[in-house]
Amino acid sequence: MVVLLGVCGLTSYFLVADERKGRDARAAGGPAAAQPRDITSQAVDPAPLTVEEVFPTADLVINPKEPPYQVLKTEVAPDCAGAAGGGIAELLGGAGCTQVVRATLRSPSGEYLLTAGIFNLVDEAAAGRVHEGIKPLVAEESGRFQGMVAGAGTEPVVHSSGQVGWHFRGHFLAYAVIAKATGDEIDPGDQHARQILYDVIELHLRGTVLERRATVADGEAGPAAATQPGS
Template sequence: MRYATPTRSAHRAAPAGGFTLPIRFPARGQHRRRSRRHLRREPMTTHLFTRGLAGLIVLGIVVMLGVLIVADERRPPAQLASAEVDARIATREVDPAPLRADEIFPAGVTAFGVTRSDLAADCTLAASGALRTTLLRYGCSQAVRAALTVPYADYRITAGMLNLPDTTSAMAVGDQVRYLVETGDGSFTDLSGAATGPGTPILWRTRGHYVMYCVITGPSGELVAPDAPQVTQLAHDILDTHLHDTVLIRRAS
């Protein structure tokens, strides 16, 4: 905005004795000083706003990274190809970590309850008859066993996992289990060590250098029909879903 000062000729042109309003003009430089103070305050406000916005962005990035890290830790192990799983648990040399009872039968599994678990270096405690000799011959080093309950059947269940030197040994033991159970010359025992009678459902699987098995009897040790629907469900829940899909696949991962 411009400020003008009347010229002398303008003053002379005013009528004599006329009323003249006094006009006060700002002192030289006063308007400029006010403008400069305003300009100084405006950049400072913008600077503070920019710094605050940058801080919020950094905080958002940190929070996002934290969420991603936690989500990655909770993510289940990536699914491996079947051949890669077999390679990673093929022998004790490539899979040297010993089995732990809380790894094989942890508390809090929803499919079944664990009433008691046991870890033994003497695998013959898990077998009877000629199967004891078979486990010794093929170098079984660990037997992890547990007494289990399921919500859909009143059975006495013993499940276990055996640690053999390699895949070949585990498959040989699996073949011997089939033969010995069919002939009645050997079998797996329940957790108390008691031998099971003929016709008792004995379920087993092999994968890598491991043998997984399950022994099923009635609540007092009586015989359970091998074709009972609950037996099939037990094989799926304990052997296939838990011991194989959860324990062994995670171990390979």
């Protein structure tokens, strides 16, 4: 069973996280001379995501005063259905999903495992529809995000009950599924699990990775203007 945290847009979690506005500010700041870039569709933002863009290092630092998240395994794949199941896979296919970049990580304390990433959809409207359509599927257990095994001891991220979160920005959908490393069930009120979802989805994937894609500093071409890599 997947525990639904009321995470559609992470709305309920924002009520908890409002007390940590200083942490939001770390991810929200961009280059002083940055200009906005349109990321509302693949037509205007055609460059595919890369592992180097989404998970550039083996250590993912969210708070410099705390230990990093360990990136155990990364993957970029054109088959979005491989990272989701049931109705969510169908939603992604209908939204023109062309790729997913994901990673399996270990939390700073070592107590949690999570698989997180970004789906690349055709446009912002499609991303919004997927975002809204996921909650009932998860609640009814008719769709799920798939965890990714990253070696011995990481099986709980695939097989155990967990919590999920997702949010969109532009034509991208960021998500994470989290489980305890022991395989034990996560309590629905577990604040550590909620913090991890917020750290990875809101601060890293949306607030850092997609923020960079949505801005361009003076004199930089940025990913939207880059030559697409070969397959």
